[in-house]
Amino acid sequence: MEQISELDSRYSWVRLSLTLLIAITGNVGMWSIIVVMPDVQAEFGAGRAVSSLPYAVTMIGFAIGNLIIGRAVDRWGMAVSLFLAAGLMAAGYVVASHSPSLVALSAAQLAIGFGTSACFGPLISDISQWFQRRRGIAVAIAASGNYLAGAFWPLVLGWMAGDEGWRWIYMALAVLTVVLVMPMSVLLRRRVTELADAPKALPTGPRRAVLSPVRLQWLLGLAGVSCCVAMSMPQVHIVSLCVDYGFGATAGAEMLSLMLLGGVVSRVVSGMLADKLGGVRTLLIGSALQAVALFLYLPAGELASLYVVSLVFGLSQGGIVPSYAVIVREYLPAKEAGARIGFVMMMTIAGMALGGWMSGWIYDVTGNYQWAFLNGIAWNVLNVGIMLSILFAGRSAGFGGSAPSMPSAPTPRDI
Template sequence: MLPSASVESKTSWAVASVALAILGMSFGAGWITAVALKDIASEVGGSRSVPALAGALAWLGSGIGGILMSRIAERIGTRSTVIFGSLMIGLGLTISTLGPPWPLWIGHGLFIGLIGLGGINAPLYIYVSRWFDRRRGSALALISSGTYVAGAFWPPIFEQVIASYGWRQAMLWYTLAEIVVVAPLAAIYFRTPPELVLPAAASGASSNKARVLGWPPNAVFVLMCCAAILCCIPMAMPQGHLVAFCSDLGISRSMGALMLSVLLGTAFLSRQIWGVISDRIGGLATVLIGSAWQAASMTTFLLTQNEAGLFTVAAAFGLGFSGIIPAYVLAVRELFPASEASWRIPTLLLFSGGGMAAGSWLAGLLYDHLGNYAPAFAVGIGANILNVLIIGVLVGRKPHHTVAYRSVL
């Protein structure tokens, strides 16, 4: 496509910025449980797997719901699914205050995850990607930072509110704030995107003949989905358990919440750099570098026990993992046609969300049985190494095989 025919404009970046703000508010709902993990666990005999499962169900529900809600967004528009999702997140937080355990699990899994974030996260990835053709990697990196904006900004605030008023009141107040911000922004800014998406038959490549990296397209996609699970298992562990982990080491919850903010704030800032890098070297290569960095920094959590060291490790972890998920999405857009984005992107996000869910829950479960987080972190590192091997194989094939699919812009 000639540069003059680019779909990008100032409006594209305005839409991406609004999407970032909406995701920052929407994902804020899940961080209340992470900050209040020990408070909630104290109501169920100290079992950390109970609140950890709530966070896991929210991630898993978001992935499953993203497939369904992305299809619905294709029919009725992303604006409608985002507004609906914001209302369901508020309802899920309200229901969660009636627990634990079951109201907490239902509120997070069904309402916050499945029909809340499911109506917002994956549909926005697809929607925003259609506003860009030159700097799509940078745009995806920006909007996918929503969870990190939420994680950098909200935990210290939640810690203060929870300490003063309790975790239930924090959820109820956040319900009001989330709906008031998200619904009007979506109503005002989200209109039909400019990218023309042609039917698969018109793209010039039949799915049963075209090959990607020299292999059948779905075989490559399955490997990408498996790799997404494996990289997200370790990714979720520090995010969901860092505050509790610090508390076990005698570090105050306020410092733990601040450390979580440092981790996710660093992730937000570095993700923008990863976006620029991915525009230059491609999605798969960016995933490989970020995954290797994540494995190395995850290992240092096993070697560090003091407060200053953990702040450094948290920042390093944020630097490494932050570029992985948007790079996966970019790789999908690079390797497969735009007409398949509405199901491939949410399917990939389902597997990454499943990995996040497994990592968060597994860390809580292993802690309950073994009394510390070291075994869970070791399992996460093992999963990360397998992820690096899979992505390494795919990247290794790229110089030798022409990609048959191209995005239709």
């Protein structure tokens, strides 16, 4: 039992606090391009679709980075991986500040997105190693850093820009990354001395499914895509929806901020539930509530109702993505957590990108967002079905007894 003594310890909570601070600071890379996009469009004289390219490339880098840096964490640890990623982020900011064209800016944003990913999936994977009894809430708090960054940084960056322009913002972010993120990464150099794969006993039944690790991995990936296609409809298009209704972009931005803050609350509550019910059941609850919230958008046409539904949506869906990390740690080997969690996070980001584009395409075809919401609900139903299949697979192993033995786990290259 000596290996358990350092889990859920005082150091674990200190490390969690540091992880949250790094996540809030480092995830600015996801939001900076959104803030400067209007200025970038004006400077280069580009259309809305073309000026959105740097954001799309950022998300591609962010998705790939979750997988690759996650594997690096498994091999070299969080400190080394985050330090190198922060160096890449800082270099990307410097290059972006001197970009002569949208193509050059997009290349810089690819590096920024890749480096920023270290502050999401890999950080979540790392902190999951330091908790057992409170793993759910720890993962949820770490994952909240991304949403808190989304609620905090756009306001700060807008104030920072002033009359100096968007290039000055990027230089400031380069300094911020070197001064804060890189030194904080060194503080994460301590590693768990021995990783425990054995799941803790729960009254709700065994934590291990009869599915093979590879099959479970791909099911979780598909579930991640489907839930985030549904999730992306309000998150990506709420501002455009408000403009269509005549409420203006400011109201839409306020609804997005409200949605993200509700997501933080949802993540914390879901983390508590995960410690009691397990990751699969917690994710099912969140997915079902997300479907209900999407239905509520269909009749909502007034300003007040949209504010309320946006808050309900944030409170419903925030805990879904962190639950995947909890499930991976419950069902799959701890020594492969970085790569496994990174893969699922990559798939969720791919779902956000796919859903954002798909909803826009449906709008272009139909002239409104009604069918886009229905499309999101259909993908949400697919997510519920996948998670139910995983839950029933676990139940087939029987409740109350010891977990069934797992097949030999493949290497991360198998995913």
